[in-house]
Amino acid sequence: MSAPPRVLTVAGSDSGGGAGVQADLKTMLALGVHGMSVITAVTAQNSLGVQGAWELPVEAVRAQYRSVVDDIGVQAVKTGMLASAELVEAVADLITGTDAPAVVDPVGVSKHGDSLLAPSALDSVRTRLLPAATVVTPNLDEVAQLTGLRVESEDGMREAAAALLAYGPRWVVIKGGHLPGDAVDLLTDGSEEHWLRAPRHDNRHTHGTGCTLASAIASGLAKGLTVPEAVRAAKEYVTGAIAAGFALGGGIGPVDHGWRFRT
Template structure:
């Protein structure tokens, strides 16, 4: 059950630690839109600035660790958080910095181990992979890699839905409590697997014929964190996040000359069909 909001009280608070997408479809921008759509208060720690549009990432500039730490401390020490979501952490020093901050907290953490953009642009240095594996993933309540990120982190390649189980177990070896393996790159229906190594929850949705899918990973992870901030159990939060991102995918729209974003406000416009 989610925690009821008292009249005049603040909504649940979720902190995203991620990079900026100047095109507004992914990253911090997608996270905050998702959080607003789901009724929680979104806050942000910016880790990098990207020059990005519908055609790809044209440049990326990492913020210094002290700036990341100052943002985090300013939010957590004064306002507090009920959940944290991490996204683009492009270097080992940023992963180490964020992991050190998270280790001192108690809020649930959703780790989206962002490796490449929707357009294939690298967003995580190879030298940072060990830090993600051994410093960040052990702190995760839920890790949400896509299939490319599973391969990057574990070497496991998934060719069918049956392979999601092997991928999840490989990710769980690094210590997250739950792994949500996103099978969106597989043919057929959109199927994801959520498991803690014992219980399995298969999250299925029809595949929508829409190429405008920019921001799906950020959106799913932020929706999941929003549910955890409300006090939902992990399986329930994941199921709700899947339903929300499915509707956002169905309503994705053309923007620019390339791949457009999912529609985070689909419930307001009636454009999605989950």
């Protein structure tokens, strides 16, 4: 039998299983691609927050990446938590040298507000990682970190997208989930706009939404979808996962990556 499309996540491990590499691999399985991983950091994490984080050495990250890409190959790469300037720059070089689309989730803080990116790494994200991205998927907090813009409206999302496109990614998805009203995202390459809207579900268990969306986009690209097609399909998948999110522990539970298997 022929192998399914292959997607590589380059991200941190979430010991609670709701976000990070664990969420990425669950998403990839649910969407019919073969998921592979490069671990950039290990976190002690649960429904209440991040209790500790330890980044891996650059040489360990580079060795994992080369091991997978040189033998197995990839049809898409997704990046998540990269922690430090050194890791950001190393991963940027790796994906620049890989003939596959790259979806960059510029992870800055966790769902609980815990920092997952050193402040000294922000310039490397802007100047090295974003230019290597096919699609970049910041939420509004990450928009503020990277551009200084505080988005409070849909017009502000358009301004934020322009500021991020100036750093060189081909497409930007501004995730407007922190705004009131419907869950609205803006996808644009600077010449065309796609507004993606979904009803807001009254469910606090949304841990892992950003990782899940980026991995779903990468899965769609690996299957040959265009960027707008991949983002629309990912939005639909994530909306269902949020609606089915469930409680774990004493805090914020995860989205349900397997919701389609149970409906």
